[in-house]
Amino acid sequence: MDNFITRRRRHELLVAAGLLVFAIVAPMFIKDVTTLNVIILSLLFAGLAQAWNILGGYCGQISLGHALYFGMGSYVSTLLYVHAAVPPSLGMFAAAAVGGLAALLVGWPCFRLSGHYYAIATVVVGEIGYLLFLNWDYVGGATGVYIPIARPSLLNLQFGKDKLPYLHLVLAFCAATWLAAWVIEGSRWFYAWRAVKDDVVAARSLGVNIFSSKMAAAAISGAFTGLGGAIYGLYVGYIDPDSVMAGHFSILIALPAVLGGVGTLWGPILGAALLIPMKELSSSYLGGSGRGVDLMLYGAMIVIVALAQPQGVVSLFRRRAHGPA
């Protein structure tokens, strides 16, 4: 049994390494900017969804306030750059730290609630953050902040018009979140979180500290989300509360994981690979008049998945992991 698990895990790592090499090389032959843009956003949201999955999937705490950590991440690295001349290559780690810290601060009161009540609380906290940033002049308020254009350099993580370096940056981010999830699956946290997710009473009587388990998952999840926010800010070059902190971002972050398969290693990536291209294509084809149509397509897709494959798209690709069921 142990051998089977180690073999499966090594197999997963090999598949991931293969995909990574492919994802590094293949885009070098793509010249179309729109395509590259779609790939970049897909990878970014795959990483964000994986980050969400660590808390929402593995630990079962459905957060609908991740836009807060995402937005704070992009604000932290941007403002550090604008106000303190800290290069974004360092600033993004500060963003990760702030994202993780923010998740702990939110978790401290909110984890006293469970299930739906927790989810609703995170929505409210996210909205509070959004309103706060909207009316906070130091961070640009509703006008937002431009990231000053600098000479292309690795230190500033600015690459001018060249999209490929950005692609490799978000790819690294996506790979890091995947690796984090993979490490978690092999750790004792995986079991503790699973217990917290499935049955709090049982978890408690097995010696699992419920609160600190949730907090650990939240910190990791929030940190990666903050990191993703920083990278997103760099990529788009301009941030305001509507573009990085609005409530629909929380949904957008959670959705690929839910669609692809909650609490699975590949679900978030698969979900993002399906969702983001569809969203981008529908909004570019349908243009301004099509605002909202992409979201309707989302809705339709989720309904279909929920009806046909309630375990997520990922379950199409695997047989049942555990014996006859």
Add this chain to the structure above:
Amino acid sequence: MLRLENLSASYRGLKALQGVSLDVAKGEIVAVVGANGAGKSTLLKSIAGHVAIEGDITFDGTSLRRMPAHLITRLGVGLVPEGRRLFPRLSVEDNLRLGAYAKRGTADRFRPLDLVFSLFPRLQERLPQRAETLSGGEQQMLAIGRALMTQPRLLMLDEPSQGIMPRLVDDILAAVQKIRDLGVTVLLVEQRLAEALEIADRAYVLQTGRVVMSGPANVIAADASVRRAYLGI
């Protein structure tokens, strides 16, 4: 080993326990019996730290009064909760592994596996199966096995006979006796009075949150009023 002094607990606003005092000595099997709603489960939950209490509980001289539940488990108090509370979609193996979580980081955390398999050979056969596919009796075995993985010095069982074929009830209770013989003290809550009293050394009878009678198990079993009240004879 375990001492409850004047323990009271409220559950959803109702007083479930009112001034219960109880002792468990090392190596004993102590049964707590009583009708539905007498406060038996609340008693175990109080000891395990799942409900707020008044009064005091000491375990090997340590007060459990303000201790969080997970630390009580790590101190050596194992609970097989009412209704088993397995992780239905996890395999038998993963359920057992989760039991060892309390001892994480220690080299011998999977040591009780041998013991669990010798008590319940069937679990070994069913290792890769999902817990939800087990029969009621096997699920109870798994729940006990999982609690043993926490390496308890005191094992508390909440109605292990619930929802199990009569033939298996004897098997389960025989296993409980073996567990005691291996050095684990047992606090057993049961509605099935006769079976529980057969394996217990001493017993407490609980009625609406109070201890109404206590003494050697055979004395309780022979008492006419208990027999009338709970055995329907």
